[in-house]
Every structure is written in C-alpha cells, then in structure tokens.
Amino acid sequence: MSARCNLELARAAPEPTVPGVFAVGIDLGARIVHVVALDDSGTVQLAESVPAPDVATVLPALSSEAVVAIDAPDAQQVPRHLGDVALSPKFRPARCGEIALGSLRHYWVPWVTPPRGSPCAPWMITGFGVWRTVLQRGLRAIEVYPHAAFLELSGGSRLGRKTTAEGRRQRSDLLEAAGVDLQDLDVTCHDILDAAVAAVVARDARLGTADEVSCRHADGTGSDGSAIWLPQGRSRLLSRKDTTP
Numbered sequence: 001m002s003a004r005c006n007l008e009l010a011r012a013a014p015e016p017t018v019p020g021v022f023a024v025g026i027d028l029g030a031r032i033v034h035v036v037a038l039d040d041s042g043t044v045q046l047a048e049s050v051p052a053p054d055v056a057t058v059l060p061a062l063s064s065e066a067v068v069a070i071d072a073p074d075a076q077q078v079p080r081h082l083g084d085v086a087l088s089p090k091f092r093p094a095r096c097g098e099i100a101l102g103s104l105r106h107y108w109v110p111w112v113t114p115p116r117g118s119p120c121a122p123w124m125i126t127g128f129g130v131w132r133t134v135l136q137r138g139l140r141a142i143e144v145y146p147h148a149a150f151l152e153l154s155g156g157s158r159l160g161r162k163t164t165a166e167g168r169r170q171r172s173d174l175l176e177a178a179g180v181d182l183q184d185l186d187v188t189c190h191d192i193l194d195a196a197v198a199a200v201v202a203r204d205a206r207l208g209t210a211d212e213v214s215c216r217h218a219d220g221t222g223s224d225g226s227a228i229w230l231p232q233g234r235s236r237l238l239s240r241k242d243t244t245p
C-alpha cells in the first residue's frame with residue numbers, strides 16, 4: 001500500500017450523496033478498503049481509502065440500478081471439488097468461482113477461500129464484513145479479481161507488476177481505454193487502480209456486457225453459487241467488431 005493511499009485517510013468523508021453513480025469498485029486490504037465510484041460517463045466521482053469499518057460512510061447513495069464490485073469472496077462454502085484429481089491439491093477445496101476462473105478463463109487466483117468452518121486470512125474476514133454492509137444497503141454486489149480484470153482488458157498482453165511504475169502505467173492505460181477518465185484518479189496508487197478496474201466490471205455488469213464466471217455441474221451436485229466477474233474484454237470487443245457487417 002502506498003503512502004499516498006494512506007494520506008487519503010486524513011481526508012474528511014465526502015457527502016454521502018453522489019448523483020449519477022451506478023458503478024462502485026472496492027479493493028480490500030486487511031484493514032483499509034479502497035473505493036472508486038464511476039458515473040455513466042466514466043468520470044470518477046469518488047476515490048477514497050478508508051478504514052474497513054467506515055466503508056458505509058463513503059459508499060455514495062446509490063440507486064437500485066447500481067452494482068458494487070468487491071475484490072473479496074462473499075462467503076466460505078462447502079467444497080464441491082474435493083474429489084477432482086484434475087485440480088491441483090491447492091484448488092480442490094476452493095469455491096466454484098475460483099476454480100471456474102482458472103479452468104475456463106485461465107486466471108488462477110493466488111489464494112483459495114478456505115472451506116466453511118476453516119480459519120480465514122484477515123483480508124477475507126474484512127471482505128465478509130464489506131459484503132454484509134453492501135448487501136444490507138440493498139445493493140447488487142458481485143465478486144471480482146482485479147488482476148484478471150486487467151488481463152481481460154489487455155486482451156492477453158503481459159502486464160508488469162502493479163508495484164512498478166511501468167505496471168501502473170499499463171493499468172492506467174487500460175482503464176482509460178475502458179472509458180475511465182483518469183483526471184481524478186491517483187494513478188500512482190495500485191490499490192486505487194484495482195478499485196477502479198473493479199468499478200469498470202461493475203459498470204459492465206450493470207450494462208449486461210460483463211462475464212459471470214462459475215462452473216456448471218453436469219453431475220447434478222450443483223455449484224456453490226460463487227462467481228467471479230470479468231469486464232467486457234478487449235478480445236471480445238475485437239471479435240464483435242470483426243463480425244459486424
């Protein structure tokens with residue numbers, strides 16, 4: 001987390017009403033959450049880093065059309081894939097969304113949500129609280145993985161690490177290409193960039209162009225209901241252009 005992200009903590013909470021905001025992205029740390037809100041024109045209406053318990057105070061008043069994308073699992077699940085020997089041992093206890101994102105789209109998350117009843121990392125526990133806060137406000141929430149979202153926007157290009165200036169520049173360029181006005185975004189803070197790409201996925205989910213990635217169980221056992229969402233990717237945009245008469 002960069003020093004500039006922490007400096008944001010000193011700022012007063014904004015007015016709770018931001019008109020025209022329908023897409024919010026939230027990136028999680030163990031104690032800090034980073035929130036970016038976009039209006040439909042791609043203008044950044046809010047970009048804040050706050051202690052996790054204060055997330056409700058920086059969520060703008062949102063209409064029922066709004067979508068909030070959260071970089072964290074919503075809940076622990078009972079594993080559905082424990083006996084799947086095609087998976088690495090690390091992923092057998094994972095949730096369906098984590099497994100599908102890897103097996104179907106080739107984006108493997110670096111973590112796995114521990115099965116229900118097992119201890120969790122602090123950032124996941126923070127995330128469960130953020131999910132509760134968002135859902136209690138009656139908002140639609142979706143799960144995202146910012147690294148995969150950036151890769152999807154890049155059309156498969158390699159990205160530098162987000163902790164490097166080059167990696168942050170690449171991500172800024174991808175956000176701009178996705179319609180985000182960078183003027184009011186601290187592009188030196190990779191956590192804010194992650195929150196911004198989460199907001200892009202939220203926008204695309206609202207517009208019906210995002211992909212909900214989860215698995216379908218042909219054996220009738222049923223998915224655990226988890227899903228990780230991706231934005232409308234560059235490859236799909238290009239392929240649609242190619243097929244347009």
Ligand SMILES: [Zn+2]
Binds near residue numbers: 095215222
């Ligand atoms: Zn599954």
